[in-house]
Amino acid sequence: MGQRWPPVVLAVLLITIILLGRAKHPHPLPEPQLGRARLWADSDSCADCHFEQTEFFLQTGHARTLQSASDPESLRLLKEFRQVASEKDEALTIDIDQQEIVVSSTVGSSIRDLELDWCFGSGTHARTWVGTLPDSWGERDLIEFRWSWYHETDDFDITPGQSLQKGTGYFAALGTLFDTPKARRCFSCHSTVLPQNEGRTDFQELHSGVTCQRCHGPRQAHVESEGEIQEGFWAAASQLESIQRCGECHRIAEDQKPEEITPGNPDIVRFQPVGLVQSPCFKNSPQLTCVTCHNPHQPLSMQNSSGIWQCVQCHDPQQDHHVLCSAGHRDNCLECHMPKVQVFENIQFTDHWIRMPDFSSETVN
């Protein structure tokens, strides 16, 4: 070979390695959307253009589903509870000052404390408070307070899922411990941004409540481009994808064991998409999704989501070929076909498994 090859060959080698090496750069994995702490627009900027959608949005259950425990509404309820706490549990006291809210339970001469950090629930059904507890790896477990406020009774009672009898552990008189993955799951359904840093939840950057960008994705590019960059998901979502998106928090059938999906199971009633996809209405109507009946931009109280206008689209007495109610009813469809079910002592849920009522089943009716 000639004498001039070394620089040429080495240069070619180096360039090839750099080019191929760049192409082979480790690929980042797709992240949970709410875990990514970037590309989010200021949530107020949505209202600048989308007046109609945002006008009443802050009144929706979604927007109010997680608040700081020191939020005025939460504080008001806790102060009310403070007055009656000893009637519910004589060992229980609540201290509220400007910096922290601490619930305490006295056992013998020892006092067990729990600082309440967050208030879960919009108040449509209930509100439950939680405290977070650091663990040795820098993660946070969650203590769900033993007492919740219920809208139905406007009173405090034992939190759903907790035992009526107090346990003997340190926090047993105050609540139930949820480990880190469970705690992460609670927050991920009640917030819009939940950044993870080295596997740890960064609570300082948490955006509480399910707001615009939780469903529409990070919209920084959309805002910066003054609306030119549009969102892709909802425009292209299929019927099932649309329901799955809501099912992210309201659950989907695939998350359940097949044997659990039965009409008589009240637990399924809590998970509306699970029931909905079992419904003949869903199976026979390619367009039926959650947003057919619910407008997520408005509070339920402002919507006619329990009327019959949705039902008559396919079951219209004016149309000869439509299937009509065999009981001869022409209104109030939901009473029989989507009844309210008492899932917990103080909470009712609407059964979204739309079907012919089985009057022999006590659970459903």
Place this chain on the structure above:
Amino acid sequence: MNHTTHRPTVDSRKPEDVRQRYKIPIRWCLLSGLVILSFHPSLPSGRSILMPTTGQTILSEPGDWHIPATQIEWTRNWGSIAYPLMVCLGSLCIGFLAQSLAARIGTGTAIIALISLSYGFEDWHMLTALLLLALLYVLLRARSDTQDKFVGPLLILIVAIAVFTTLEISIVCLFWIILFIPWWLTGDSQRRFVQSGFLGTVGSFLLLFTGGMATGLWKTLLRPWSAVTTPVYPELLDSLTPVFGSGVPTLEHMMLVLTLLTCWYHAISGIDRPLTVVTCLFLFTLLGLLCGYYLWLSVVASLLCLSTTSSIEERSGISIKRVKMMRVGATLSIAGVCLLKLSGPGTIVRQYLFEGTLAVHRIDPLEWKSEGPALLLDLDRCSEWLDVQTTEQYPPVIDNRWDLYGQDYAEYAALTRDLKEMRALLYFRTDQNFGGYLHRIKDWKPLLVVADTAEQDAIRDLSLSPHWKMIGIDGQATYFGHADDPTFRQQVQTAGRTFLNLEWPGPQTPPPAPQVIAASTPAEATQIAGAMNSIRLPYAALHLLPVEQSIESRKIQAWSYLELSYRVHRNTGQHSLLDEYRALTLIRNLAAQKRWTSRESERLLVSLRGLELEPVAEQLFPSFVTEKDFEANPPERTDYSEMSEEGLIRFYLRAGNTVAARDQIEHLDPTHRPFYSVILSSLDQPLEELAKSMYSLVEQGNLPLELRSELLFYLGCVAIEVGDHAVAVQALTQSQQIDPQSGLTPLRITYLQQLQSQ
């Protein structure tokens, strides 16, 4: 002044010289064997992979190519061979290469090559390396005897063996082309040989091409290409990452790169630069640097190619005597380092030869009598456990055959991340798709999840999963069985009992079940202890820690005491002086020696904050305190003036500040002093002695009631750590009786319940 002498391009030495070369180079082989033994230790009964059984997965398709030898009954058992045999093969191969380099390039290059190849030895490339060596042998044979009619058949035989036994057929073919084509093109070979070799080459390649078209062999032939073009997911298959692709390369890689650079140096500095060498170096440097998986093999190929050249400069300024001295010096140094490494504390050799305390090597999943797919979280390490039998019983969902499954890696990596972070339910991802492992694994129905034992974060989260139960752990892998699978039920119970027995000693605690916990070396035991601590079983971790303390085992000890401190704090609202003092003292000592990695320091900073030790944490790890942290956790500096004398010593002890605590003891009430003295001495004496000291202090009866109750609690804790059931129960019961209203009550009751249930 240096003079150089040049040899002709083509080796003109006589056949007897060449034959001389085939004598076993005992010195080089021994040296290489010593390095392999030192840095890749295993038990004599251990197995090394010769032919990987990869590719037979749940996702494999009928047309996929697998190594034929692993599919045939009578050859499949050669897929792995005894470790000593592998060391012999490896050292022979490297020894021959080093001798050849020493004879033709120089001793220095030979030593560099020997160290790097032996230090970075990769048993799964051994067969391919031997085939490359065989190709070189055929070339030398042909050069020395151009009338040799066996060259063609030999070449075909080598390719046939490559097809039959390895996946790296194209590396062998590439080497063949680089080595032979330019030589044939020179035209000075005999016509007969050229015909034979050419026909052999054409025939072989036609066969390969036809095979590629007819079967999935084509993808296998393109493995080197797909290795450099397949997207890399380091968390899944780090070996595919470019050598300089993710941070600082490993020492093995750096040494191999140094060897490559040495090759380039010789290629450039030689006056005559054969096309063969340049082409070979170019292609294999490209392959090796772009894909760490191939680096070792690339260095072998480059060195082999370099060893064929005769255009080498020799420095005449160095006397033979000096060269010999250099050789002896280098040999002695390498041997010395290896012997030191081999005889070091806790090595397999020392255990095996001197202590005779060899534990079970690995957990055998075949004993579980289950059958079903396995989900491997780390395809680099976890597939090591899959030999022929386990692959049949637990076929992996996917493995490290990027040539077959490269396009599935993105989704698989996202799935394993979901498993590691316990994201079971549906969630929306940044790529506009849905994540969550439950619905993704529905079609595969995996029975086993296999995690790398070093991946403590994944083990911690998986241990909290309702869907998977930890059923076994060894130095290589941690196994999680499907919670609902009835065939695992017995193993789940055995594992649960073993873990609880380790955490809470019974009156007659049996040794850990070997089919649940298996460690071969102290290093493995330390790693397993780390995993135990990660699943919040700190006493189990402390029980498993080896007696001989390494830096790693001291770290695990510190983490375990920290976990215990958290356990006490979370369950009583109080601080455990004993555990916090021991944890913080160890953390301080290791921080002073700069032993904590960045990741560990960051985690410790957050962890210590949770124990209300912000000032100490910030003092120990100041460079990790961010402005955001500072705003979120404004330093509430301790106001010492407001603290009582007793409060002050408690703070010093919790902070691991031994000197200040010792000084402070003098200011205490004399009846209180012995209590704090015994805490201060907790790391200076064996646990048994510490328990005795605590016991005698309790017996003296001079302590105030509260301190006595607290000391009895600590005595109970130390007794659990020692494994003394009776003393633990007695001490905790007494502590409870003396001060039943104490804040420690909930934890004391829990401890007593756990101990009494054993």
